[in-house]
Amino acid sequence: MTHATEQLVPPAPLRARGLRLAGVSLTLGDGDSTVVALDDVTLTVPPGELLAVLGPSGSGKSSLLAVAGALIAPSSGAVHLDGVDVTGLKPARQAALRRERIGFVFQSGNLLPALTAVDQLRFALHVAGMRGTPDRDPRALLEQVGMGHKADRRPHELSGGERQRVGIARALVTAPALLLVDEPTAALDRARSHEVVELLAAETHDHGVATVMVTHDHDVLEHCDRTVEMEDGRLGA
Amino acid sequence: MFLALRELSFARARFGLMGGVVALIAVLVVMLSGLSSGLVNDGVSGLKKLPVTDFAFGEGTAIDSAFSRSTVDRDQLERWSAQDGVADAALFGNQLVNAEGPHGEPVDLALFGVEPDSFVAPTASSVVDGGTLDRPDQIVVSETVADLGLGVGDTVTIERLGTELTIAGVLDGQHTFGHVDVAYVPLATWQEIHAGVPTGERARPEVYDEATAIALTAGPDVRIDAAAGDTAATTTTVSLTESFDGSPGYAAETLTLELIQVFLYAISALVVGAFFMVWTIQRKHEIAVARAMGASNGYLVGDALAQAAVVLVVSTAVGIGAGTGLGALLSSTPMPFELEAGPLAVAAALLVGLGLAGAAASVGRIARVDPLTALGGQR
Ligand SMILES: Nc1ncnc2c1ncn2[C@@H]1O[C@H](COP(=O)(O)OP(=O)(O)OP(=O)(O)O)[C@@H](O)[C@H]1O
Ligand SMILES: [Mg+2]
Numbered sequence: 001m002t003h004a005t006e007q008l009v010p011p012a013p014l015r016a017r018g019l020r021l022a023g024v025s026l027t028l029g030d031g032d033s034t035v036v037a038l039d040d041v042t043l044t045v046p047p048g049e050l051l052a053v054l055g056p057s058g059s060g061k062s063s064l065l066a067v068a069g070a071l072i073a074p075s076s077g078a079v080h081l082d083g084v085d086v087t088g089l090k091p092a093r094q095a096a097l098r099r100e101r102i103g104f105v106f107q108s109g110n111l112l113p114a115l116t117a118v119d120q121l122r123f124a125l126h127v128a129g130m131r132g133t134p135d136r137d138p139r140a141l142l143e144q145v146g147m148g149h150k151a152d153r154r155p156h157e158l159s160g161g162e163r164q165r166v167g168i169a170r171a172l173v174t175a176p177a178l179l180l181v182d183e184p185t186a187a188l189d190r191a192r193s194h195e196v197v198e199l200l201a202a203e204t205h206d207h208g209v210a211t212v213m214v215t216h217d218h219d220v221l222e223h224c225d226r227t228v229e230m231e232d233g234r235l236g237a
Numbered sequence: 238m239f240l241a242l243r244e245l246s247f248a249r250a251r252f253g254l255m256g257g258v259v260a261l262i263a264v265l266v267v268m269l270s271g272l273s274s275g276l277v278n279d280g281v282s283g284l285k286k287l288p289v290t291d292f293a294f295g296e297g298t299a300i301d302s303a304f305s306r307s308t309v310d311r312d313q314l315e316r317w318s319a320q321d322g323v324a325d326a327a328l329f330g331n332q333l334v335n336a337e338g339p340h341g342e343p344v345d346l347a348l349f350g351v352e353p354d355s356f357v358a359p360t361a362s363s364v365v366d367g368g369t370l371d372r373p374d375q376i377v378v379s380e381t382v383a384d385l386g387l388g389v390g391d392t393v394t395i396e397r398l399g400t401e402l403t404i405a406g407v408l409d410g411q412h413t414f415g416h417v418d419v420a421y422v423p424l425a426t427w428q429e430i431h432a433g434v435p436t437g438e439r440a441r442p443e444v445y446d447e448a449t450a451i452a453l454t455a456g457p458d459v460r461i462d463a464a465a466g467d468t469a470a471t472t473t474t475v476s477l478t479e480s481f482d483g484s485p486g487y488a489a490e491t492l493t494l495e496l497i498q499v500f501l502y503a504i505s506a507l508v509v510g511a512f513f514m515v516w517t518i519q520r521k522h523e524i525a526v527a528r529a530m531g532a533s534n535g536y537l538v539g540d541a542l543a544q545a546a547v548v549l550v551v552s553t554a555v556g557i558g559a560g561t562g563l564g565a566l567l568s569s570t571p572m573p574f575e576l577e578a579g580p581l582a583v584a585a586a587l588l589v590g591l592g593l594a595g596a597a598a599s600v601g602r603i604a605r606v607d608p609l610t611a612l613g614g615q616r
Contacts, residue, residue, distance in 0.1 A: 099531025
């Protein structure tokens, strides 16, 4: 596992740290009914920045996360993470990159029902092959997101906001370079939404993570460092 | 196994149900295996224990009735004795008879007619009680006659003929043929009984030339050339194992039981396959999440197979344990039931192996789950 990480991180002088999308387009669908989900998107997110992505439904926000997170290859353009061209990697290498360098926070948490909160974090470490020397201690991390007292509860015993916090802790436990967050506050009330986004901002700043957060919620933008709008696959100001 | 074991304890009711089905099938397989072994022993243990490699029957004898229909004579025996590769050859008589015990109770016997000095006759070392054959009115019987209350010194009387035969010795272990106890009897006496000659009378001279088959034994590391011998002696020769089909009901019984077992294995594999198919489909979203997190196909498929293996091994072990316990109760009844370690080990391996194959066919779907579906809402 360690040699894989070395291959994915180039020597220091070449490093352009954080996430870089250069002229990325993504065409979805097959044959005659194709949709341009991303249209010539260029974007840089340096480490320690929390970027909010706004935009109407269908504008390509989730597609942006999928391309940035090496879940789908762009039709054209390049995606670099800490200087490594992600688009050129084989699927198995992309999976390795995801488990070692990228954290996902999905809408409504998407925790595994069979696992307790602390096991959700341990699973992420296990998948990443980091069981021996975790970069961040699962229980301490749960404590940090305010879930220490419910570390041994399963998802069905947690509220929506609590699940979201466990999901954030799970994404952070492998100490990723890039954190991709899809509508984290969709299922939460105002107070909870603020708590969750404040938590994301704090983690982003304290650990130098490049974070992209998709949201519909204008209320929480005050915690973000920068905001971009998407419209028909294009990036606005 | 990280996820596998935690899912097992989380969804224990579902896995318990599936494991229960496998365990019950394992119980049934044990029962059938015991019944098979029991029936095989009841049908042919007398033949199995003969120091014989092949039987030569009269020419053209159909194997399923060979022991009751075939006739051979001394002339054929001589020609077989002269064949290459034959270490020893002897006349062998076989007839099922109804007899009466000392108190008039019915006793069914399979009379094996042998010349007392031939290689098929009971030897002193195979007898645990009494002695071997040395008078024409003596028999040496299977240990299982004890179940009928008979022992050394008791006399049985052949029905209709009135021939009285005294038990001279009891053999070590079960010797049965066609579900009936074997009684070795001197060939001349067998020939008289077979010809239906009442006690005390002499039969026509040619009767003393005849028997059911020629028992053959090959020399060490030699195979008997059945075709050459059959041409020379005008016989039809089969191996000892093939001759088992000549035991009444043997072929039908074993075939039926084997067929039921094949179906049970197939059902078990299908149940396990169907369970893991549904289980995998139910977990589709979780699998997508795990794959988006970067879990490889090998990791997820290996985890699912390990999970299947744990369920299969535990439920098969429980089922075989329970079946063996039940079988111990059955063994003490007159039912032909015998548990043998070999067939049980094979049954356990088949249940686990075929179950894993069924699971493998289903969990292959994991590789087709698109990690993209983890993004966005619940679709
Ligand atoms: N698998 C697919 N095949 C074809 N078209 C797709 C597929 N997934 C998404 N699209 C289309 O791509 C465009 C962008 O979709 P995307 O999911 O990125 O939007 P979004 O901004 O995340 O919307 P929402 O706010 O509703 O989540 C939409 O027009 C959508 O219909
Ligand atoms: Mg979306």
